[in-house]
Amino acid sequence: MAEDTVTTRVRALLPGSGPRLAPLGPRAVIAILAVLAVLAIIGFMTIGAQGSWSFILPFRGAKVWSMVLVGYAIALSTVMFQTATANRILTPSIMGFDTLYALIQTTFVFFLGGLSYATFDPQLRFVLETGAMVGFALLLFRWLFSGAVRSLHLLVLAGIVLGVFFRSLSGLMQRLIDPNEFAVLQDALFASFNTVDGTLLAVSSAAVLVASVVALRLFPSLDVLSLGREQAINLGVDHKRLVTTVLGIVAVLVSVSTALVGPVTFLGLLVSNLAYMVIRSHRHAYVVPAAALIAIICLVGGQVILERVFGFNSALSIIIDFLGGIMFLFLLLRSSKR
Amino acid sequence: MVRFAAAIAVVLMLALVSLFIGVSDVTPMTLFEQGPEGQALQILLISRIPRTVALVLSGVAMAVAGTIMQMLARNRFVEPSTAGTVESASLGILVVTIFAPGMPLIGKMLVASAFALAGTAVFLRILRQIPLRSVLMVPLAGLMLGGVISSITTFFAYRYDLLQTLGAWTLGDFSGVLRGRYELLWLSAALTGLAYVFADRFTAAGLGEDFSANLGLNYHRVMRLGISIVAMVTAVVVVTVGAIPFLGLVVPNLVSMAMGDNMRRSIPWVAAGGAGCVLACDIIGRVIRFPYEIPIGTIFGVLGSAVFLYLLLSRRSRYG
Numbered sequence: 188m189a190e191d192t193v194t195t196r197v198r199a200l201l202p203g204s205g206p207r208l209a210p211l212g213p214r215a216v217i218a219i220l221a222v223l224a225v226l227a228i229i230g231f232m233t234i235g236a237q238g239s240w241s242f243i244l245p246f247r248g249a250k251v252w253s254m255v256l257v258g259y260a261i262a263l264s265t266v267m268f269q270t271a272t273a274n275r276i277l278t279p280s281i282m283g284f285d286t287l288y289a290l291i292q293t294t295f296v297f298f299l300g301g302l303s304y305a306t307f308d309p310q311l312r313f314v315l316e317t318g319a320m321v322g323f324a325l326l327l328f329r330w331l332f333s334g335a336v337r338s339l340h341l342l343v344l345a346g347i348v349l350g351v352f353f354r355s356l357s358g359l360m361q362r363l364i365d366p367n368e369f370a371v372l373q374d375a376l377f378a379s380f381n382t383v384d385g386t387l388l389a390v391s392s393a394a395v396l397v398a399s400v401v402a403l404r405l406f407p408s409l410d411v412l413s414l415g416r417e418q419a420i421n422l423g424v425d426h427k428r429l430v431t432t433v434l435g436i437v438a439v440l441v442s443v444s445t446a447l448v449g450p451v452t453f454l455g456l457l458v459s460n461l462a463y464m465v466i467r468s469h470r471h472a473y474v475v476p477a478a479a480l481i482a483i484i485c486l487v488g489g490q491v492i493l494e495r496v497f498g499f500n501s502a503l504s505i506i507i508d509f510l511g512g513i514m515f516l517f518l519l520l521r522s523s524k525r
Numbered sequence: 526m527v528r529f530a531a532a533i534a535v536v537l538m539l540a541l542v543s544l545f546i547g548v549s550d551v552t553p554m555t556l557f558e559q560g561p562e563g564q565a566l567q568i569l570l571i572s573r574i575p576r577t578v579a580l581v582l583s584g585v586a587m588a589v590a591g592t593i594m595q596m597l598a599r600n601r602f603v604e605p606s607t608a609g610t611v612e613s614a615s616l617g618i619l620v621v622t623i624f625a626p627g628m629p630l631i632g633k634m635l636v637a638s639a640f641a642l643a644g645t646a647v648f649l650r651i652l653r654q655i656p657l658r659s660v661l662m663v664p665l666a667g668l669m670l671g672g673v674i675s676s677i678t679t680f681f682a683y684r685y686d687l688l689q690t691l692g693a694w695t696l697g698d699f700s701g702v703l704r705g706r707y708e709l710l711w712l713s714a715a716l717t718g719l720a721y722v723f724a725d726r727f728t729a730a731g732l733g734e735d736f737s738a739n740l741g742l743n744y745h746r747v748m749r750l751g752i753s754i755v756a757m758v759t760a761v762v763v764v765t766v767g768a769i770p771f772l773g774l775v776v777p778n779l780v781s782m783a784m785g786d787n788m789r790r791s792i793p794w795v796a797a798g799g800a801g802c803v804l805a806c807d808i809i810g811r812v813i814r815f816p817y818e819i820p821i822g823t824i825f826g827v828l829g830s831a832v833f834l835y836l837l838l839s840r841r842s843r844y845g
Contacts, residue, residue: 340661344664352834519662
């Protein structure tokens, strides 16, 4: 770490290379981001509050907690996924993970029937759905990433089309469900930041905690993996096993975020690339916290600005999609110029 | 020639089946029994025939539009819904709906065409930024451009409480087609005929600016013509029945896998294939959950993306 900051500072001083300002060390950046995130959370909890605090605090607290959880899950899963697939354009949502989860949810409804689905214990349902998600994601994406020659553009395109396929298939199944039963389910399927399910929040917090503990122990191997597949294998990393574990964790994290708020396609891309920009280090111990904090700032801060200042309610995901789409185009064009 | 006649026969069969499917009792028998004043004939004339004609026209138009785009962009994976054209047309319709809700259909169509043209021009502009013309970069950039445009559309639709209306023209659905509400599609038929006349020039233009100049062809004029045809066809189809994703991609690719790339020879096949696909998917959508209907956009979304995936992955060695 020490060498990292020294070299970047030295490089910044040389004319014509690097940015004009001397960059901050990763720890300072993370500290600044943490302050901003805390400010955003305080703003969300207090701005425009009227009435009794004993109602507001738990009510808004649950919303903030779900946003923090989702932001963290998306950031962690995206950064790990990008290291495992050795690129910075692909994210789990772009590869259709979110829509796969939505498809699994719809399939459950389809075969269980609406009423028994609605009366099913939500925690058990979540566990079952997540289990199915991990299984399918591993099968599908191991197969997709196992090709010897892996063209990035082919993977991205296949992922996007796969997402369209999953989405259309769930759309078709939702149409096949009896319209009355479907109305009962709409809430379960189309979650948003404004309707948070308390019981689901508890079980997803637990899932994120377990996934984080496993992920944290992988960080050193992931640092090595970011050197490239061949080097990592040379240095004694069990590549296949590591990538499988990462895909499993990613599947759990995506299940959590999609179950809580539904698909947010471009948030991961946005925050991971911003994190790579501000943290000039490849160490996951720095990149992941930074990406998570940026995600929290985006979600909570964005919600404060949109909801309290402009009075828009659920437009945040649309704006994230707009910015993320432009960023994706930019990254894509830049990668093709190299 | 015999094979093509067989294909036409299959399309005609599908059209015939499509005429006699539905909740109301319309069969050759009832038509015959009730005579010229009967209810069955009225339903046939007002609802069934317009619907079948609309299916055939939009299938042909979208498939041929896809072929033209693939030639002009020199890329197999380009079609109106992977180039931002469909999304731009939807944005145009939204703008009309917000600012001039009373405008007649033809006006809506013209505004949507202008937007579609602008969106496709932006896409071609981005293409020029891609130096190597990487085969897969092109549809990727187009899909993303479409995503950005449609998030703008969604935002304003959300602000003006038009999200549900937006859904109607982003998802192809023929259940609302009645006499008097589909005739604009004949315009797309005329445009498709025009495209057939100019097919050779599009092929030449697809070989590049220098090559077409060598042949004495005004490259930019041909490009403009081709893109205008595609934009207008897309706008007409989106305005009248909504978008059918990937139709213009799947059909020409399957035809070229079977027939090769001779444009003049394959355009009739592409047209027949487009009509057949749309008819078949519409029939599936009407039968699978009888008496309810499932929009063709949903059915074709599943089939189209599955075939697109197959095309991508089965050629992975070639593009990898």
